[in-house]
Amino acid sequence: MNYSLIFKLIGNVLRIEALFMLFPLVVSLIAGGGDHPAFLWSILILAVVGTLLTILKPKDKNFRTRDAFVVAGLSWILFSIFGALPFYFSGYFKGFIDCVFESVSGFTTTGSTILTNIEILPKGILFWRSFTHWIGGMGVLMFVMAVIPSINASSVNILRAESTGPSPDKIVPKIRETARIMYLIYFVLTVVLIILLKIAGLPIFDSVINAFSTAGTGGFSNMNTSIAAYNNVAAEIIITIFMFLFGVNFSLYFFILGGKFKRFFKDIELRMYFLIVTASILIITVNISGIYGGIPEALRHSSFQVSSIISTTGFSTTDFNLWPGLSQFILVFLMVTGCSAGSTGGGIKIIRLVILFKAAKIELVKIFHPESVKSVSVNGKKVNNDIVSKTTSFFFIYFAVFAASVMLVSIEGKDIVTNITAVISSMSNIGPGLGVVGPAGSFASFTPFSKVVLSFCMIAGRLEFFPLLVLFTPSVWKKRLIK
Amino acid sequence: MNYSLIFKLIGNVLRIEALFMLFPLVVSLIAGGGDHPAFLWSILILAVVGTLLTILKPKDKNFRTRDAFVVAGLSWILFSIFGALPFYFSGYFKGFIDCVFESVSGFTTTGSTILTNIEILPKGILFWRSFTHWIGGMGVLMFVMAVIPSINASSVNILRAESTGPSPDKIVPKIRETARIMYLIYFVLTVVLIILLKIAGLPIFDSVINAFSTAGTGGFSNMNTSIAAYNNVAAEIIITIFMFLFGVNFSLYFFILGGKFKRFFKDIELRMYFLIVTASILIITVNISGIYGGIPEALRHSSFQVSSIISTTGFSTTDFNLWPGLSQFILVFLMVTGCSAGSTGGGIKIIRLVILFKAAKIELVKIFHPESVKSVSVNGKKVNNDIVSKTTSFFFIYFAVFAASVMLVSIEGKDIVTNITAVISSMSNIGPGLGVVGPAGSFASFTPFSKVVLSFCMIAGRLEFFPLLVLFTPSVWKKRLIK
Numbered sequence: 001m002n003y004s005l006i007f008k009l010i011g012n013v014l015r016i017e018a019l020f021m022l023f024p025l026v027v028s029l030i031a032g033g034g035d036h037p038a039f040l041w042s043i044l045i046l047a048v049v050g051t052l053l054t055i056l057k058p059k060d061k062n063f064r065t066r067d068a069f070v071v072a073g074l075s076w077i078l079f080s081i082f083g084a085l086p087f088y089f090s091g092y093f094k095g096f097i098d099c100v101f102e103s104v105s106g107f108t109t110t111g112s113t114i115l116t117n118i119e120i121l122p123k124g125i126l127f128w129r130s131f132t133h134w135i136g137g138m139g140v141l142m143f144v145m146a147v148i149p150s151i152n153a154s155s156v157n158i159l160r161a162e163s164t165g166p167s168p169d170k171i172v173p174k175i176r177e178t179a180r181i182m183y184l185i186y187f188v189l190t191v192v193l194i195i196l197l198k199i200a201g202l203p204i205f206d207s208v209i210n211a212f213s214t215a216g217t218g219g220f221s222n223m224n225t226s227i228a229a230y231n232n233v234a235a236e237i238i239i240t241i242f243m244f245l246f247g248v249n250f251s252l253y254f255f256i257l258g259g260k261f262k263r264f265f266k267d268i269e270l271r272m273y274f275l276i277v278t279a280s281i282l283i284i285t286v287n288i289s290g291i292y293g294g295i296p297e298a299l300r301h302s303s304f305q306v307s308s309i310i311s312t313t314g315f316s317t318t319d320f321n322l323w324p325g326l327s328q329f330i331l332v333f334l335m336v337t338g339c340s341a342g343s344t345g346g347g348i349k350i351i352r353l354v355i356l357f358k359a360a361k362i363e364l365v366k367i368f369h370p371e372s373v374k375s376v377s378v379n380g381k382k383v384n385n386d387i388v389s390k391t392t393s394f395f396f397i398y399f400a401v402f403a404a405s406v407m408l409v410s411i412e413g414k415d416i417v418t419n420i421t422a423v424i425s426s427m428s429n430i431g432p433g434l435g436v437v438g439p440a441g442s443f444a445s446f447t448p449f450s451k452v453v454l455s456f457c458m459i460a461g462r463l464e465f466f467p468l469l470v471l472f473t474p475s476v477w478k479k480r481l482i483k
Numbered sequence: 484m485n486y487s488l489i490f491k492l493i494g495n496v497l498r499i500e501a502l503f504m505l506f507p508l509v510v511s512l513i514a515g516g517g518d519h520p521a522f523l524w525s526i527l528i529l530a531v532v533g534t535l536l537t538i539l540k541p542k543d544k545n546f547r548t549r550d551a552f553v554v555a556g557l558s559w560i561l562f563s564i565f566g567a568l569p570f571y572f573s574g575y576f577k578g579f580i581d582c583v584f585e586s587v588s589g590f591t592t593t594g595s596t597i598l599t600n601i602e603i604l605p606k607g608i609l610f611w612r613s614f615t616h617w618i619g620g621m622g623v624l625m626f627v628m629a630v631i632p633s634i635n636a637s638s639v640n641i642l643r644a645e646s647t648g649p650s651p652d653k654i655v656p657k658i659r660e661t662a663r664i665m666y667l668i669y670f671v672l673t674v675v676l677i678i679l680l681k682i683a684g685l686p687i688f689d690s691v692i693n694a695f696s697t698a699g700t701g702g703f704s705n706m707n708t709s710i711a712a713y714n715n716v717a718a719e720i721i722i723t724i725f726m727f728l729f730g731v732n733f734s735l736y737f738f739i740l741g742g743k744f745k746r747f748f749k750d751i752e753l754r755m756y757f758l759i760v761t762a763s764i765l766i767i768t769v770n771i772s773g774i775y776g777g778i779p780e781a782l783r784h785s786s787f788q789v790s791s792i793i794s795t796t797g798f799s800t801t802d803f804n805l806w807p808g809l810s811q812f813i814l815v816f817l818m819v820t821g822c823s824a825g826s827t828g829g830g831i832k833i834i835r836l837v838i839l840f841k842a843a844k845i846e847l848v849k850i851f852h853p854e855s856v857k858s859v860s861v862n863g864k865k866v867n868n869d870i871v872s873k874t875t876s877f878f879f880i881y882f883a884v885f886a887a888s889v890m891l892v893s894i895e896g897k898d899i900v901t902n903i904t905a906v907i908s909s910m911s912n913i914g915p916g917l918g919v920v921g922p923a924g925s926f927a928s929f930t931p932f933s934k935v936v937l938s939f940c941m942i943a944g945r946l947e948f949f950p951l952l953v954l955f956t957p958s959v960w961k962k963r964l965i966k
Contacts, residue, residue, distance in 0.1 A: 055569035066851045175578070251692075325902050326893035333886055351855070360876040364952055366869075368549045386849075393843040393873035403816050412542055417900060419808050434899070445586070464732070476851070 002067050004058040006074070009051030009158075013144055014073045017082060018046035018247035020135055024086065024128035033122020038089035055479070060256060066476060068157030071465035076162075076459050078105040079140050080440070083132055090125050097448045104455040105141070106132030108462035110218025111314040111431035114444045114451065118224050123205065126222045130209040133218025135346030138186045138461070139163060146179035161467045164386050165249070165341020165349050166394070174256035186344075190215040192207040193242050200234040205250070210235075210315075214242050217345040219314030219431035226439065227304070227316045236300065236317060240307045244277065248337030264347075268379055269340050272403050273310075280306045280334060284327045291322070302327075310334040312346040314431025321386055321438035328434060334423050335433075346429030346461055348398060355383060355391045385392060397465045401457065402427060408453045412446065422446075484960070485550050489557070492641075492830035493574030494536030496558045496627055497667045500565055502530035503618055507569065507611035514688075516605025521572035522577070529565055530562045549959055551640030556623060556950040559645075559942050562623050563587040566615055573608050584961060587938040591945035592827060594702025594797040594914035597927045597934065601707050606688065613692045616701025619945070620630045620729070621669045622646060629662035644950045648732070648824020648832050649870050649877070668736050669827075673698040678726050683717040693718075693798075693922045697725050700828040702763045702797030702914035707923065710787070711800045719783065720798060723790045727760065730794035730822030737766060751862055752823050752834040756793075759833070767810045774805070785810075795818040795829040797914025804921035811917060818907050820915075829912030829944055831881055838874045856909040884940065885910060895929065905929075909940035 006050045025039040084096065084103035093099045106129055115121075121129075125211060134307045135143070135266035139162045156175050190211050197207035199245045209222050222454050252270060255263045264270070284302035285295060292298040301318045309316045309331050338347010351423060358376045364374060374385040405423045410416070414436060421433025422443070446454065460468045470476055508522040512679025519904050526761060565581065567586035576582045581597045588595045589612055598604075604612075618626070622645045629638045639658050673694050679898045680690035692705050706712035710722060735753060738746045767785035768778060770826070775781040784801045792814050803814060821830010848855060859866040888906045893899075905926070915922045929937065943951045953959055 065853060066853075069850055096922060187724065217509065303695075324893075325899040326890065326896070327894050328899045329889050332899070333890075356876075356879040360879050360883075363873050363876040364949065366873075367552055367949060367953060368547075370548060389875075390849075391844050392872075392879070393839075393846040395879060396839040396843050396875070400843075406812050407809065410709065410807075412810050413807055413809070416811045416815070418807040419812060439914055466847065466850060470850060472846065 001070065002058065002063055004056040004059065005061070005063055006067060007053045007056055009071050010052045010062075010075055010078060013079060013140060014046050014082060014150055015077035016140075016144060016147070017044045017079055018050060019114055020021070020131065021046070021086065021128070023131060023393065024124045027127040028122060028124025031047075032471060033124055034085070035122040035124040038086045039124060039128075040089065040093075041089050042085035043080070044076065044084060049334045061071065065157045066470060069161050069467045069470040070476065071158055072463060073471040074160035075141055076107065076463060076467075077471075080107050080459065086125065086128055090122070092125065093129065095448070097451050101455050103131070103132065104114065104458050106130075106218065106220060106433075107136035108348065108429050108458040109133050109136050109216040109218040109312070110426060110429040110458045110462075112222065112426065112437070112443045112454070114446075116442050116444050118222060125187060126209060127205075129220045130212040130218065130222075131218030134190065134212040135216075135222060137216025137218065138183060142179050142182060145176055145270075146183050147232055151447070152251055163342060164345070164464065166282045166352055166391050167330075181254060182250050184229065185250055185257075189245065189253075190240070193238070196238045196242075197235055200238055201232055202230060202235055206230075206304070208313045210239065213315070214239055214313060215246055215312045215344065217243065217246050217311045217339075217429070219308070226316045233300065236304055239315065240304045243311040243313045243315070245309040247273065247307075247343050247345045248461045249340040249341050249342035263351035266379070268354055269349075272350050272354060272460075273340055276334070276337070277310060280310070280330050284323075284330055288323055300340065305331065310337065310347075311335055311339050311343075311432060312343075312428055312430045312433065314425075316432060317441035319438060319440045321434055321440065332421060332424065332434070335421075335428050337428050338428050346427075348395065348428075351378065352391050352394060354378060355388060356395060359388055394464065397469075398427070401460055401465065405453055405457050409446070409450045413476055414446075422454060425459055427461035429458060429461050484553065485541065485543065485546055487925060488544070488546055489550060489554055490536045490539055490543055492554050492908055493558055493561060494533045494626070495631055496562060496623060496959060497529050497533035497536065498622075499627060500562055501533060501631070504529070504569065505610070506614060507607045511605060514606035518569070518573050518605040518607040518608055521569040521574075521799030522607060522611075524572050525543065525565070525568035528568060530553065532565070548637060549726055549953060552644050552950045552953040553959065554641055555644035555946060556954040558624055559590065559946060559950075560954075563590050563938075563942065566590060569608065571613055571712065572603070575604055575608065578931070580934050582667040583940050584926065585612070586615065587941050588914075589613075589701065589703060590619035591912050591941040592619050592701040592795070592829065593912040593941045595890045595909065595920070595926045595937070595941075596703065596914075597925060597929075599925050601749025609692060610688075612703045613695040613701065615704075615832075616703060617673065617695040618699075620699025620701065621666060625662050625665060628658055628911055629666050636787045643656060645946065647826060647828070648875050648949065649835055649838065664737060664801050665733050667702075667872055668733055668740075672725070672728065672736075676721070676756060677820045679725075680718055681723045682716055683721055685713060687719055688711075693722065694725075694929065695881065696798070697796060698827065700729050700794045700796045700822075700826070700912070704798065709799045712939075716783070719787055722785050722798065726790040726794040726796045726798070729796075729828050730756065730790075730828045732823040732825035734825050749862070751837055755833050755837060756823055759817070759820065760789055760793055760841055760885050763793070763813050767806075769811045771806055788814065789817065792823050792913060793820065793828075793830075794826075795812050795913045797908075799915060799922035802921060802923045804869040804917055804923065809850040815904060815917070816905065818904070818911050818913050821911050829910075831911075834861065835874050838871060839878060842871055842875065877947065880952075881910070882941055884948065888936055892933045893927070897929075905937060906940055909937045910944035912941060912944050 021039050021043050028036040080103045084099035087093045087099035087102055088096055102132045103113050141158050141162045147349055193211040194207045198204055213220050252264050252267055281303045285298045289295050289298040304317045306321055338349050339345035341351045342347045355376055376388050402423055406419050410419045418435030418437055424436045425433040484662050504522050504526050511519040563586045564583055566583035570576045570582035570585055584597050611807055624641050624645045676694040677690045681687055696703050735747050735750055764786045768781045772781040787800045790801055821832050822828035824832045826833045838859055845857045859871050885906055889902050893902045901918030901920055905920045908916040
């Protein structure tokens with residue numbers, strides 16, 4: 001293990017986090033909520049710890065895949081813990097575990113909260129909560145890559161460990177260039193969204209906050225009743241569309257910028273994503289029309305909620321805890337599938353399900369043609385067997401981590417629906433679930449133990465398991481490579 | 484497709500079903516419940532249809548894998564439909580779909596019932612219900628193989644299509660011999676169980692009925708409150724142990740008969756099965772001890788329920804609908820895992836989870852050693868890559884069928900817990916679930932549409948998907964082989 005290089009990278013990550021905190025500091029100074037010392041102290045601690053970690057000069061530049069995975073796993077854990085400091089110093093949170101939960105929920109773009117009254121928070125803290133979504137959405141390390149010269153060729157593995165989906169496309173040969181283009185698309189889309197929300201009539205602060213949460217597919221709001229608080233149909237439509245857009249693979253936007261429209265519209269994952277969203281909206285609209293006294297109002301809530309859940313944002317305009325079983329199950333199903341690889345969203349990702357479906361179809365064909373050697377292909381290209389086997393393992397690990405986590409969370413004695421959906425919601429980085437953790441509820445009543453388990457689920461889901469599993473593999477920490 | 488040979492085989496299956504019905508006919512004549520005409524008519528119909536199907540002389544003896552899968556799929560569907568006739572003619576059931584549901588539930592060893600009062604049924608019908616479990620447990624076609632000379636080498640595929648688990652062991656080179664040995668072990672274990680239950684104090688009829696349901700890991704009882712009705716601790720302990728035993732791979736019993744004890748006790752699936760059962764019993768005992776006023780009574784119910792659910796039998800001694808979330812989730816988890824391959828039980832099967840776990844571990848190792856070429860091995864033997872990919876696809880198909888079925892069942896408007904557990908319970912061939920379909924409930928209130936969907940789930944689960952999926956692949960029915 002190349003410890004000195006790992007330390008140096010993590011040190012840089014923490015120093016960048018200090019820089020990020022300057023934004024909420026400025027907000028708190030302007031708004032005058034009295035929360036600026038919380039940010040000052042946090043920035044100081046981050047700067048000191050970050051600088052100390054970068055003191056050691058890396059002896060060798062050899063940077064292996066496992067080093068990249070360790071950096072990704074540790075960065076996210078430390079980023080979340082240090083990101084909790086402003087919450088802790090602000091005095092609005094009950095204990096440090098609550099602060100870490102909120103911070104993990106922010107960076108992983110989950111948007112679950114342990115708060116019961118959000119509207120009493122000062123503006124600096126509100127800004128930081130939603131800003132963590134924006135930072136975590138595209139990726140902490142992706143940002144580091146974009147601003148710091150990359151170490152060597154292996155650093156692509158850092159991107160691989162952090163980005164969502166089975167195989168990140170390097171859209172241009174250079175990693176740093178890729179990271180910059182991604183962040184630029186992300187930045188522009190966010191700014192457009194802020195402007196549109198302002199035009200729709202939201203206050204500027206609310207426009208920024210909700211744009212951050214939408215862009216990162218997070219879901220933290222500055223209102224207790226989320227987007228429902230504004231009762232603004234225009235804003236709801238804008239957010240519905242943008243939640244969908246941030247659930248699309250960002251590489252596809254790069255194709256549009258390059259004029260390759262055919263490649264964009266023929267993308268199998270985008271098509272399936274659109275199909276699932278449309279079908280879900282239609283079915284739910286019919287299913288809930290009785291509750292909302294007709295199709296128009298039902299369509300308004302179903303389209304918002306479907307877009308919110310499949311993109312793993314988690315905003316709400318209504319309490320779907322009160323919806324019938326069919327609509328509830330469709331939402332739970334969308335929680336598990338999630339949106340597209342290479343987006344800011346979570347879940348298993350549609351492309352993985354496409355790969356799994358095609359692999360299963362091949363097994364069926366084998367019954368007639370035992371001798372046939374077919375392989376999975378996506379968008380006309382053969383999928384590497386390594387990616388297929390990694391995908392099938394991902395699917396299994398998702399359910400293994402799910403089952404273990406539900407058991408641990410169940411110990412404290414909540415009902416089975418709350419436990420199951422709280423874990424799925426955390427693993428897929430959504431926010432609300434059903435039962436106690438429904439749109440009108442919160443995660444406040446969980447024990448500290450369950451909050452730690454759910455925080456683990458959020459990071460595991462965001463990093464798609466492997467970087468965290470690597471950290472928990474004892475042999476990684478031995479000097480020699482394992483056999 | 485070799486239609487004439489397929490017809491001949493299915494014809495023989497139906498004629499054997501007619502023979503099987505002689506047993507309940509005798510019971511009804513002795514007990515005098517007035518249900519003997521129901522069996523006489525059914526036997527007549529089966530004999531006529533079965534004989535008509537065997538009239539065509541097969542032109543060629545060529546029997547392909549797809550033919551075997553079609554035979555397996557069609558046999559199970561027809562066996563279930565014709566097996567519903569005695570129920571229909573008896574007049575105790577509401578409609579034909581209810582009869583088919585009960586028959587499918589019987590042969591697939593599920594044990595879900597659409598009846599609300601079982602105790603009013605005449606003895607012949609009660610006998611037939613539990614006897615279908617016994618027939619379906621080891622397999623309808625397995626029995627045909629045991630009594631009818633096999634066609635050619637390809638007939639091993641019929642066994643493969645019907646038997647449970649990823650790779651059935653031919654314990655002796657000849658298929659017919661294998662089938663006979665399996666049935667002999669099955670028969671002897673059942674007889675031992677009948678004797679033990681009689682000694683424990685159950686009436687002889689009840690001993691036979693409950694032994695059939697235990698052996699097939701079915702769960703139909705002749706009492707409205709299942710095994711709880713007897714309040715007989717000795718019988719409960721005997722059934723607990725035998726439910727566990729029928730969840731073991733029958734090949735392992737063959738090893739014991741051959742004196743290969745080491746092979747038996749070192750079997751990874753058996754070890755994991757034992758470990759899961761022990762751990763589940765311990766956790767649930769502690770979790771429910773408050774409800775039952777102490778550890779002894781809690782241990783009694785937890786051990787019975789764990790053995791009943793993991794073996795996919797579905798007997799109950801208490802209403803676990805009232806248990807806390809943790810215990811409920813463990814039961815749902817056991818419903819999904821199921822017991823061992825090559826047993827009479829259902830579910831995903833522990834060996835598949837072992838294979839998936841090992842495959843996932845290899846993916847983790849690949850992060851450190853991208854060049855390493857490791858393969859999954861079980862019990863010291865390398866597992867064929869084909870079996871690994873079939874296992875991963877099985878896992879995906881399980882969840883795909885699950886999600887689709889829950890949506891279809893949800894249409895009628897039941898709650899999400901009922902819908903989810905009704906489908907899992909059907910797919911894993913268990914019987915009870917949670918909510919409306921809990922141990923104290925029944926499947927009576929479902930619409931005919933949902934009953935058809937759940938019947939499909941039961942057969943799909945029993946045949947482990949592929950034979951049914953083959954039937955629904957249009958290209959199979961074309962004259963030429965598909966590409």
